[in-house]
Amino acid sequence: xxxxxxxxxxxxxxxxxxxxxxxxxxxxxxxxxxxxxxxxxxxxxxxxxxxxxxxxxxxxxxxxxxxxxxxxxxxxxxxxxxxxxxxxxxxxxxxxxxxxxxxxxxxxxxxxxxxxxxxxxxxxxxxxxxxxxxxxxxxxxxxxxxxxxxxxxxxxxxxxxxxxxxxxxxxxxxxxxxxxxxxxxxxxxxxxxx
Ligand SMILES: [Cu+2]
Numbered sequence: 260x261x262x263x264x265x266x267x268x269x270x271x272x273x274x275x276x277x278x279x280x281x282x283x284x285x286x287x288x289x290x291x292x293x294x295x296x297x298x299x300x301x302x303x304x305x306x307x308x309x310x311x312x313x314x315x316x317x318x319x320x321x322x323x324x325x326x327x328x329x330x331x332x333x334x335x336x337x338x339x340x341x342x343x344x345x346x347x348x349x350x351x352x353x354x355x356x357x358x359x360x361x362x363x364x365x366x367x368x369x370x371x372x373x374x375x376x377x378x379x380x381x382x383x384x385x386x387x388x389x390x391x392x393x394x395x396x397x398x399x400x401x402x403x404x405x406x407x408x409x410x411x412x413x414x415x416x417x418x419x420x421x422x423x424x425x426x427x428x429x430x431x432x433x434x435x436x437x438x439x440x441x442x443x444x445x446x447x448x449x450x451x452x453x
Contacts, residue, residue, distance in 0.1 A: 298410075303323070304321045305452070339394060341432035342399070345427055346362065347361065356449045362439075430445045
């Protein structure tokens with residue numbers, strides 16, 4: 260509308276040039292149109308992780324960075340080896356971990372799996388993370404970084420949206436391919452993100 264109304268009189272030409280510059284900046288400069296935006300860079304949230312008996316077995320911290328969320332976590336009581344771990348859509352772990360719902364996504368058509376060839380920037384599963392590895396003593400410590408969510412607001416599904424979200428740990432590894440959860444099996448840990 261502004262462009263259509265702009266005349267080529269000498270005093271309006273500078274504002275037209277400025278408008279074109281802003282549009283280019285919003286496209287990130289490489290023409291792909293993908294821009295990560297979040298409210299409150301530096302903001303944090305956290306979760307206490309519980310096992311199916313309700314015992315606290317770990318914790319996770321979430322910090323909003325300019326291009327994604329850094330997750331720092333530790334947990335004990337796991338079987339040694341790899342465990343699928345995802346961000347789930349509801350902020351609930353009771354009466355059982357099914358209350359956490361499915362993965363946090365922006366579309367019902369979401370494709371699970373970091374290695375899924377059907378996956379695009381328009382249909383990725385925003386709850387996906389690499390696997391969590393527990394040592395022989397059942398303890399796992401990890402950092403994850405994801406640019407597929409925000410803590411609040413912005414251009415990706417937010418952890419602290421109206422229905423909240425959870426960090427869920429599964430009993431088996433996520434193969435990053437199989438629908439809907441990479442064959443990760445049952446839920447052995449859950450934490451409400453607050
Ligand atoms: Cu999951």
